[in-house]
Amino acid sequence: MIKLIGIKKYFKTKLGISHALKGIDLQVSKGEIFGIIGKSGAGKSTLLRTVNLLERPSEGEVILDSVSLTSLKEVELRKQRRNIGMIFQHFNLLSSATVYKNVALPLEFANVDKKEINERVRYLLEVTGLSDKENHYPHQLSGGQKQRVAIARSLASNPKVLLCDEATSALDPETTKSILSLLKEINQKFGVTILLITHEMEVVKSICDRVAVIENGEIIESSSMVEIFSNPKTKVTKALVRSAFHISLPESIEKNLIQFPAEGLHPILKISFVGESANEAIISHLVMKFNLSVSILQAHIDVISNSPIGIMLCQISGSQDQIKLGIDFLSQSNITTEVLGYVSGNIKYTA
Amino acid sequence: MFLETLSTLLESTLATIYMVIVAGISAFIFGLPIAIGLTVTSKGMFYENLLLHKILSSIVTIGRSVPFVILMVAIIPFTRFVVGTSIGTAAAMVPLSVAAIPYFARIVEGKLANINRGLIEAAQAMGSSPMQIIWKVLLPESIPSILNSCTILFVSLTEYSAMAGAVGGSGLGNMAIQYGYYQFNTPVMMQALVTLVMLVLLIQFVGDYITRKFSH
Numbered sequence: 001m002i003k004l005i006g007i008k009k010y011f012k013t014k015l016g017i018s019h020a021l022k023g024i025d026l027q028v029s030k031g032e033i034f035g036i037i038g039k040s041g042a043g044k045s046t047l048l049r050t051v052n053l054l055e056r057p058s059e060g061e062v063i064l065d066s067v068s069l070t071s072l073k074e075v076e077l078r079k080q081r082r083n084i085g086m087i088f089q090h091f092n093l094l095s096s097a098t099v100y101k102n103v104a105l106p107l108e109f110a111n112v113d114k115k116e117i118n119e120r121v122r123y124l125l126e127v128t129g130l131s132d133k134e135n136h137y138p139h140q141l142s143g144g145q146k147q148r149v150a151i152a153r154s155l156a157s158n159p160k161v162l163l164c165d166e167a168t169s170a171l172d173p174e175t176t177k178s179i180l181s182l183l184k185e186i187n188q189k190f191g192v193t194i195l196l197i198t199h200e201m202e203v204v205k206s207i208c209d210r211v212a213v214i215e216n217g218e219i220i221e222s223s224s225m226v227e228i229f230s231n232p233k234t235k236v237t238k239a240l241v242r243s244a245f246h247i248s249l250p251e252s253i254e255k256n257l258i259q260f261p262a263e264g265l266h267p268i269l270k271i272s273f274v275g276e277s278a279n280e281a282i283i284s285h286l287v288m289k290f291n292l293s294v295s296i297l298q299a300h301i302d303v304i305s306n307s308p309i310g311i312m313l314c315q316i317s318g319s320q321d322q323i324k325l326g327i328d329f330l331s332q333s334n335i336t337t338e339v340l341g342y343v344s345g346n347i348k349y350t351a
Numbered sequence: 352m353f354l355e356t357l358s359t360l361l362e363s364t365l366a367t368i369y370m371v372i373v374a375g376i377s378a379f380i381f382g383l384p385i386a387i388g389l390t391v392t393s394k395g396m397f398y399e400n401l402l403l404h405k406i407l408s409s410i411v412t413i414g415r416s417v418p419f420v421i422l423m424v425a426i427i428p429f430t431r432f433v434v435g436t437s438i439g440t441a442a443a444m445v446p447l448s449v450a451a452i453p454y455f456a457r458i459v460e461g462k463l464a465n466i467n468r469g470l471i472e473a474a475q476a477m478g479s480s481p482m483q484i485i486w487k488v489l490l491p492e493s494i495p496s497i498l499n500s501c502t503i504l505f506v507s508l509t510e511y512s513a514m515a516g517a518v519g520g521s522g523l524g525n526m527a528i529q530y531g532y533y534q535f536n537t538p539v540m541m542q543a544l545v546t547l548v549m550l551v552l553l554i555q556f557v558g559d560y561i562t563r564k565f566s567h
Contacts, residue, residue, distance in 0.1 A: 052476050054472055054475060078479070078480060080478075081476060081477065081478035084476070085476075086473065086476040086477075088472075090469055092469040092470050092472070092473035094488065094491065095492065096491045096492050096494060096495075105474070105477065106477040108487065109474070109479040109483050109487070139567060153477075157477070
């Protein structure tokens with residue numbers, strides 16, 4: 001549906017050329033919700049805006065539904081942009097126009113006749129739950145309602161793709177949830193492909209099918225949701241996953257971690273289960289088969305893309321040989337195990 | 352005493368109002384497009400053209416920098432060409448308009464620059480043409496601030512019309528100086544002065560009211 005090929009973007013500044021995007025290849029399939037996550041300044045906003053050429057890439061090609069947008073003339077590009085809806089962090093509604101007028105705007109741009117506009121706007125206001133707000137002005141609405149108006153507006157011209165530029169970053173958690181479920185609903189109801197950027201893993205976790213991690217203008221990791229959560233490869237991704245699961249060692253323990261095994265030290269493991277293995281009783285396996293004692297420090301289970309995923313931090317103690325066998329056993333099964341470090345004695349929790 | 356000068360006062364007030372309205376309308380008609388031109392050719396806008404922007408901006412600045420008294424005298428040939436005479440109400444309107452155009456353009460440009468760029472971007476993302484952005488986004492969004500600029504324009508014009516009138520021989524300014532100041536007739540001068548002040552207050556009041564009506 002969307003294909004980005006070798007997208008580069010550089011800006012000339014006083015200090016020389018700064019590279020915002022360093023050659024990005026990305027492919028988003030029809031009907032999917034694709035998330036791009038990264039810290040601020042990573043280039044995600046610039047990347048999103050190259051898709052509808054609000055930001056023209058310095059190099060590379062943007063293809064939408066087998067039409068190469070980058071090679072289009074201005075007038076043709078305008079027509080193609082009607083296939084791409086966009087919503088923004090700060091909504092960008094006309095303050096001088098009512099909700100109705102705001103939603104009608106893209107249709108007026110496309111010179112659709114009044115009667116058709118009326119039908120379409122009424123329908124979209126119904127879908128987004130704003131029918132009673134038709135004659136309100138944006139300043140009379142809450143943040144969530146404003147974003148709903150923006151969503152209705154973005155859908156007015158029946159787009160194939162919806163771009164979301166930090167669409168929930170200005171909203172509180174409760175409203176974020178309702179906006180995300182509206183996006184999901186739209187994705188399923190109208191088959192709109194959604195490409196969203198965010199800095200919050202929570203957002204990605206709750207609606208995306210696939211995700212790409214962007215850092216310093218490059219995509220450093222891109223895979224399915226389950227894969228990225230159960231087996232993050234880069235440091236940035238690991239940090240993001242941690243933030244979504246709220247799993248991390250207390251600082252006092254983290255500081256005293258010893259990186260190498262030795263006599264009298266007990267390893268702290270991070271165990272990630274995905275799918276079926278999340279249901280297996282691996283802890284009791286460790287205890288019974290290898291005669292180890294396992295103390296769970298933290299654990300979290302979630303459902304991502306319909307498959308259960310769990311992350312657990314635990315400390316194992318027992319004889320060195322048995323510990324090694326136990327870890328080998330875990331690695332052989334469908335469980336990702338990572339030794340975070342070693343501590344002496346048992347961890348005492350002081351919360 | 353008061354009644355004797357009443358007809359002069361009425362005549363002068365009408366002349367002032369006439370000057371202000373005509374100059375105001377021409378400032379609006381010519382100034383607004385210049386302001387839009389300045390806005391859309393500025394950096395990062397859809398008609399970005401820094402050379403054109405610089406030229407337009409320089410013309411506006413030059414227009415604004417010539418002191419009004421000098422401008423009035425300097426463009427007398429132009430005034431003659433336009434209205435056929437260099438004295439009277441009609442002749443005063445020409446320099447008034449010439450001065451008001453860049454003045455209004457500069458105020459409105461400042462207001463248009465405050466429009467949230469995100470709105471323009473959103474409109475572009477919807478597939479709008481530059482003209483559609485001007486008509487359906489830029490102008491509607493700035494109606495309250497353009498109305499506010501109009502109020503400032505009309506108040507300033509009332510002020511300047513007194514000066515133009517004094518030189519050209521009509522309006523309240525002329526009355527205050529010719530019949531009041533030069534003939535040591537303080538009451539006449541006060542009459543003209545109070546009427547001018549009332550006029551300004553009225554413009555400000557009506558302007559504020561209309562601006563509020565259009566603000567959302």
